[in-house]
Amino acid sequence: MSGRLTVVGLGPGSAGQVTPEAAEAVAEASDLFGYGPYLARVAPRAGQVAHVSDNREELGRARAALALAAAGRRVAVVSGGDPGVFAMAAAVCEAVEAGPPAWRALEIAVVPGVTAMLAVAARCGAPLGHDFCAISLSDNLKPWAVVEARLRAVATAGFVIALYNPVSRARPWQLDRAFEILREVLPGTGLVVFGRAAGREDERIAVTPLARAEAGMADMATCVIVGSPATRIIPREGLPPLVYTPRFAEGAVDRGGEMTGAVR
Amino acid sequence: MSGRLTVVGLGPGSAGQVTPEAAEAVAEASDLFGYGPYLARVAPRAGQVAHVSDNREELGRARAALALAAAGRRVAVVSGGDPGVFAMAAAVCEAVEAGPPAWRALEIAVVPGVTAMLAVAARCGAPLGHDFCAISLSDNLKPWAVVEARLRAVATAGFVIALYNPVSRARPWQLDRAFEILREVLPGTGLVVFGRAAGREDERIAVTPLARAEAGMADMATCVIVGSPATRIIPREGLPPLVYTPRFAEGAVDRGGEMTGAVR
Numbered sequence: 001m002s003g004r005l006t007v008v009g010l011g012p013g014s015a016g017q018v019t020p021e022a023a024e025a026v027a028e029a030s031d032l033f034g035y036g037p038y039l040a041r042v043a044p045r046a047g048q049v050a051h052v053s054d055n056r057e058e059l060g061r062a063r064a065a066l067a068l069a070a071a072g073r074r075v076a077v078v079s080g081g082d083p084g085v086f087a088m089a090a091a092v093c094e095a096v097e098a099g100p101p102a103w104r105a106l107e108i109a110v111v112p113g114v115t116a117m118l119a120v121a122a123r124c125g126a127p128l129g130h131d132f133c134a135i136s137l138s139d140n141l142k143p144w145a146v147v148e149a150r151l152r153a154v155a156t157a158g159f160v161i162a163l164y165n166p167v168s169r170a171r172p173w174q175l176d177r178a179f180e181i182l183r184e185v186l187p188g189t190g191l192v193v194f195g196r197a198a199g200r201e202d203e204r205i206a207v208t209p210l211a212r213a214e215a216g217m218a219d220m221a222t223c224v225i226v227g228s229p230a231t232r233i234i235p236r237e238g239l240p241p242l243v244y245t246p247r248f249a250e251g252a253v254d255r256g257g258e259m260t261g262a263v264r
Numbered sequence: 265m266s267g268r269l270t271v272v273g274l275g276p277g278s279a280g281q282v283t284p285e286a287a288e289a290v291a292e293a294s295d296l297f298g299y300g301p302y303l304a305r306v307a308p309r310a311g312q313v314a315h316v317s318d319n320r321e322e323l324g325r326a327r328a329a330l331a332l333a334a335a336g337r338r339v340a341v342v343s344g345g346d347p348g349v350f351a352m353a354a355a356v357c358e359a360v361e362a363g364p365p366a367w368r369a370l371e372i373a374v375v376p377g378v379t380a381m382l383a384v385a386a387r388c389g390a391p392l393g394h395d396f397c398a399i400s401l402s403d404n405l406k407p408w409a410v411v412e413a414r415l416r417a418v419a420t421a422g423f424v425i426a427l428y429n430p431v432s433r434a435r436p437w438q439l440d441r442a443f444e445i446l447r448e449v450l451p452g453t454g455l456v457v458f459g460r461a462a463g464r465e466d467e468r469i470a471v472t473p474l475a476r477a478e479a480g481m482a483d484m485a486t487c488v489i490v491g492s493p494a495t496r497i498i499p500r501e502g503l504p505p506l507v508y509t510p511r512f513a514e515g516a517v518d519r520g521g522e523m524t525g526a527v528r
Contacts, residue, residue, distance in 0.1 A: 009386075016288070019378065021280030021463075058511070082378075084385040086511065090393025093508035097498050104500045110386035112378045114283065114346075121348045122273075122374035129354025130405075131414060133397030133423060141394075142513030146422070150395060153421035157414045159397060199285075234361050236368045244357035247322070247350065249406030 003069035005106055006076050007092055009083040009113020010041055014199035017119065022111045029076035033065045038078045058088060062095035066103045082115035086136045086164050116223040117162035120195025123205050125234070125242035127193055127225050130249065132160035137167075137174050144174070148181055155185040160231060160245055163224040167215055175215035175224070182226055186210055191227035191243055194218055207233065207243055267333035269370055270340050271347040271356055273377020274305055278463035281383065286375045293340035297329045298352075302342045322352060326359035330367045346379035350400045350428050380487040381426035384459025387469050389498070389506035391457055391489050394513065396424035401431075401438050408438070412445055419449040424495060424509055427488040431479055439479035439488070446490055450474055455491035455507055458482055471497065471507055 006025045011017035026032065026042045033051045044050045053061045061077065069075045079088040089110045096103045121128045133154050139147060154161055161182075166175045182190075188211030196204040196219065206217060210226065218224055230249065234242040270289045275281035290296065290306045297315045308314045317325045325341065333339045343352040353374045360367045385392045397418050403411060418425055425446075430439045446454075452475030460468040460483065470481060474490065482488055491509065498506040 011283070014285070016285030017283050017376070019275070019281050019283055021278070024280070082382050082386075084382060084390045084392050086393070089386070089390035090508050090511045093389050093393070093496075093498065093506050094510055096506060097496065104498065105503070107503075108506065110390065112281070112382040112386040114376045114378060115382060118346050118348060118376040118379060122346075122353070122376040125357050126348045126353035126374065128348050128398075129350070129357070131397070131399045133395070133418065134392075135395045141511055146513055150421045150423070153417045154397065154423075157417035158410070159414070159418075232357075232361065234357065234368065239369070239371075242357050242360060242372065244354050246358055247354045247405055249410055 003072040003106060004074055004109070005065055005069040005092065006109045006111060007083040007089045008076050008078050008111045010038060010078055010080055011114040012081055012116050012119040012198050012200070013041070017114050017199055019111070019113065022113060025111050026076050026078065028074060030074045031068055032076050032078060033061055034078040038080050042078060058091040059095060062088065062091040063099065066092065066095055066099060066106065069106050070102050079113075082113045083110055084112065085115045085134065116164065116195070116198065117225060119198035120193060120205070120223045120225060123195060123198050123203070124193050124207065124240065126244040127191070127227055127231055128160055128162070129245040129247055130160065130228070130230065131158065132162060134162045134164060136164045137178060138165040138171065139174060147174070147178070151178055151181050152185060155182050158228050158230070160228045161226040163226065166218045166222055166224045168220050172215070175218055179210065179213045179215075183210055186226070187229060190229065191231050191233055193225040193243055194222055195225065196222045198223070205240065207241060267336040267370060268338055268372070269329055269333040269356065270373045270375060271353045272340050272342050272375045273347040274302060274342055274344055275378040276345055276380050276383040276462050276464070277305070281378050281463055283375070283377065286377060289375050290340050290342065292338060294338045295332055296340050296342060297325055298342040302344050306342060322355040323359060326352065326355040327363065330356065330359055330363060330370065333370050334366050343377075346377045347374055348376060349379045349398065380428065380459070380462065381489060383462035384457060384469070384487045384489060387459060387462050387467070388457050388471065388504065390508040391455070391491055391495055392424055392426070393509040393511055394424065394492070394494065395422065396426060398426045398428060400428045401442060402429040402435065403438060411438070411442070415442055415445050416449060419446050422492050422494070424492045425490040427490065430482045430486055430488045432484050436479070439482055443474065443477045443479075447474055450490070451493060454493065455495050455497055457489040457491075457507055458486055459489065460486045462487070469504065471505060
C-alpha cells in the first residue's frame, strides 16, 4: 500500500482546456481535495471521496491531503489554472518541508495546466509575445512595499505585467494603487487588458488605456495584463481588436528567427 | 465561404498535455502550418494539407497562413507550448497589422497551451510559486544590452526567472553571460533548474546552485528556471528533491489565503 499525492491544474475553467493528463489524474484518485468551486468542476465518480475546504485553508488542506496519502490513499489536490502559479503546489511543498519525514518519502506529482494569463492573452491576441512577468497583488502574501518595488522594477525594465489576485473584498484599494504606480513609469496610452473568466460562458475581455484603468473593472475572477510600451493594438471593424507585443524589440538585428526550433 | 485562422498551442510535447480544444482545432483545420517537428506531433488526417516550414520563417509562415485563410480555408498554425509566449501568435498579429485590410476581417483565434516553464516547474515542485518572469535570451529579437538590464532588474527585485531560448548554435555565450550577471546580484547558493523536454521520454531535470550553473547544461530544448533568494529545496532520500518558492514573503501578515478563490 503506497499512497501518492498529485496536485492537478484544471485550467481556467472551460472543459476544453483541461489536459488529458489532468483528467486522468482526477479520475484515478481515491480522494479529491480542493476549494468548493474547483471540486464542482470535476464530477467525482462513485467511490471517490471529495474533501471540500474553503479558500482560506491552503496549508491545512495540503496537510490533510498529505496525511491521507501517507495512509496509503491516492490523493488528488485540484487547483484552477496551473497549480504551480500562486497556488496549491507551493502549499504542498511548504507542508512537506515542515511535516513528518514520512511525507518526504511520498510519491508527489504536479500536473500543470493553462494558467489564467495565458488564457486571457489568447483571447485578445498575443500581449505576452515578449518578455513578461506575473505578480500577485495580494499583500496577504507579502508586504505591500515589496509589491510596489516590483511593479516599478518590471515596468521600468519593459516587461509586460500580468497581475494575479488583483482585487478582493478584503483588498479593495491595491489595484488602483498599482495603476497609480504604473502611470508614474508608463505612458497613459499604454494598454491594459482586463480578462475575466477567459474561455467560460461568462467571459468578459476589456481593453483600456492605462490612463483610464481602474479597479472597478476587475473582480476576483479577473487577470489583468498591463502592456509594455511596445504593446500594440490592431483595431478591427465589427471584431474585437487584437492586442499584441511584437517579438522584436527596437534595436534588434534580425538574423532570422529561432523561435519555433526551441522549447516553448 | 469564410476562412479562419487559429494559432494552436500543443503544449511542451507529451500527448497528455495537449488540451481537447487544441486537438479539436487541429482536427477541424483544412490546412496546417508549422515548423516540421511540431507538425510531426499532429497526425494530419486524409484531406488535410500540411505546410511545413523551417524555424527561421515565422513571419513568412504567418503571412502564408493568413493569405490562405483569406482565400476561405480553415487554417491552423501549430506551435509548441503556448503560442502566445515568444511564438507564433505575435507573428500572426505582426503580419495582420502590416498586411492587407482583408486580413483584419478574418476570424482569428488563439488556443492557449501549457508553456515550457509551467511543465518544467511541475516536474520539480513549485519554483514559480511566487512572483516570476519569463525572458527570452535570444538577442536575435532584442539588443543584448536590454537582456542584461532586464536580468538585473528582475533578479534585484526578487523575481524567479524563467529563461526561454537559453542557447543555440548561433548563440553559444549568452547563457553563461546571463549566469555571470545573475551571480552579481544573487547568492551563489541560489537554485537553478535546467528542464529539458519536460513530460517527454527524453526528459532531463537537473538542479544546481547558481555558482555552478553553466551553459553546457542546457540545449535548445531546455527551459532554465533561476530561483529567487526565497526559493528552497527539499532533499528526499531516493527521490528527486522538491524545489519551490513559498507563497509567503518575509514580512507578510498572514490574514488567511485568498489563493484558491481567485482566478488562476
